[in-house]
Amino acid sequence: MTAAVTAVKEGRLRRPKKAKASVLYDAPGPRARLRNNMLTLGSLVVVLGIAYVIIAKLDEEGQFAGRLWEPFIQADTWVNFIIPGLQGTLVAAAVAAVLAIAFGVLFGIGRLSDHSWIRVPSGAVVEFFRAIPLLLLIFFIFSGPSTIANAFNREIPTITTFTALVIALMLYNGSVLAEIFRAGIRSVPKGQSEAAYAIGLRKSGVMRLILVPQATTAMMPAIISQLVVLLKDSALGWIIAYEDLLNSGYRLIPAQYGNLIPAAIVITIIYVAINMVLSYLAIWLERRSRRARRSSAVPLDAGIGAPPAPGMAVTGRATGEIGGAAR
C-alpha cells in the first residue's frame, strides 16, 4: 500500500471531491467534466476581472492609503468607538430578544386559546405589528407617547432612543415569533395532545408538559434566524441616533479620520461575523433536532431570513442548505 493510499484511509488526506449528482444535473462524465472545467476557468477570469475593477477603482480614489486604515490597528479606535458601539448593539439586541420571546410566547399561545375573547385580540395585535414597517413603529414610540401625554396635561419621563428601539424591536419581532410559536405548537402531531388528554391532563398541563417542550425543539432554528433579523434591525437605531455599532463605526470614526469606505468594510465584517455565527448555530440546531422525528414535531424553517408575511402561514419548508440532501 502506498503512502498516499494509507493517508487517505487514515483520513489525513482528503480524497479530491468528485462532483456529485444533484436534482439539477447528473454526476458528470468525462465530457461534462471537461466542460465544467472550462466553465470554471472562464468564470474564474470573469470573477477576478470584476474584483480587479472594484479594487482598481478603490485604489484610484486612494482608498488603500495607509492613513485611512491605520485607525483600525490602533487600540484607541477599538476601545473608544467600536467596542462601545458593539456593546450598544448587543445590549439592545439582547434585551429586545428576551422581551420579544416573552411577547411571542404570550401572544402565540393566546392565538391558540379556546376562548375567542383572547384569541381574536391576540391575533389582531400580532397581525398589526407584523404588517407595518418597523421604522414607522420606532418613530412613533420615540415621539408619540410624550405628545399624547402632553395632550392630557401629563408629564411622562422622556423616552430614550434605547427604549424606543427596544420596544419597537420587541413588538415587531415578538409578533413574528408569536407566529413561529403558534406554528411550532401546531406542528406537534395531534396524537400527542390526544394521548395527554386521555391520561387525564388538563389543558394547561397538555400545553406545559407535552406541547411546548416538543415544539421548542422544532422552533429553535426559526427562532434563532429571527434573532438574526432582530440584531440586523437594531441598526435602524442609526435613524434615531442610538449609539450602536453602526453609529459609532460609520458616523463617529469617519468624522474623526475621514475614512468612510474602510470603516464601512470593517463594520460590515463585524456584522456579518456575528450573524453568521448565529446562523450556523441555527443550522447546527436544525441538524441536531433532525435525528428522530417519527412522532415529534418537524423543525421549522431556519429561514431564508425574511419574516413570514402577514396573511401567510409560517411554513415548515426545509432550508436550502440542508433540505435537499436530507429528504
Place this chain on the structure above:
Amino acid sequence: MDWKQALFDFSPFWKQSGTVAAAFWATIRLSAMTGVLSLIVGTLLVAMRVSPTPVLRAAGTLYVNTLRNTPLTLVLLFCSLGLSDTLQFRLSQTSTVNYYWLAVFGFSAYTAAFVCEALRSGINTVPFGQAEAARAIGLTFTQSLRLVVLPQAFRAVIAPLGSVMIAMIKNSTVVLVASYIEASAQMKQMFEEFGATLPIFLGFAVGFMLLTLPTGFLFGWAAKRWAVLR
C-alpha cells in the same frame, strides 16, 4: 393640543393629501422597481449558486452571505455616503434621480440575496427521486429541467417569494437614510409639523397594510392554488 387632537384628529391627512399620496406613490415606484430588479439579480445568483462550477458557487455564496447578514441601513448608507459622495459614483446628474437610482441599487442588491435564497429553497424541495426518474426515462438535461424539476420548483417558491416581497415593501421605509423621500420620510415630516399623534401613525400604518396585506393574500392564494401535493 388637546387630547381629541392627539388621539382622533385625522385632519393632517386632508391638509397634506397631495404630499401623502406622492409619498406613497414614491414607495410604490421604489418597491416595484426593486421587486423587478431583485428578481432578475436573484435569479442570476441562484443560477450561480446551483451551478456545477465551484468558482461561481463560491462567488454566489459570498455575495449572498455578505448582503444577507449586513443591516439594510448600512447597505443604503454605503450607497449614499460611500458610493455617491465619497467615490463619486453617480447614476444620474440630477440629484433627486441619482438618489432614486442609488436607493434602488442598494435596495435591490440587498433584496436579491433573499430572493436567491427563496428560489434555492424552492429547488431543494424537489425530491431527488423526481430528477432520477426523469433521467431514467431518458429525458435530457434541458427536458428534465423544463418538464420535471422547474415546474415543481416554481410552485414551491411562490410562498417564500411572497414573504420576501412583503418584507421588501416594509423595508422600503429604510431608504430614508439614502435621501429618497417616501412614506416614512413623509410621516417624520408630519410628526414634526403636527406633533407625533396617534392618527398620523395609524394612517401611515394602514397605508402600508393596504400595500402588504393584498400582496400577502395574493401570494398565499397563489401558493395554495398551485401547491404540489406530495
